Amino acid sequence: MAWFANHYECYRCSEHWIDEWSCMCDDECPSCGARHATPIESEDLTFQVVADAGAFVVLRSPDSAEHRPDYEEVGRFASETLAKQFVARFERL
Known part of the structure; x- marks a missing residue:
């Protein structure tokens, strides 16, 4: 299965974070809780x-x-x- 390091930028508070997962999926901002943030970049790991x-x-x-x-x-x-x-x-x- 593919493994990715997904890079995000929150559309609400501009927080940047990286989350690893088996797909390039949306995530929740760890700072403000905004949902459905889409990766701005993904590294194939x-x-x-x-x-x-x-x-x-x-x-x-x-x-x-x-x-x-x-x-x-x-x-x-x-x-x-x-x-x-x-x-x-x-x-x-």
């Missing part, structure tokens, strides 16, 4: 590439993720470039 003991590990949020990403390892590579190429190919499927 479905895949993460992290360094681990001399390798680069690709993590993916699985289809079962709902309230947290629950990242699972889907590949381990000798270089960050190879790991990112793997993610690019996987995203095109």
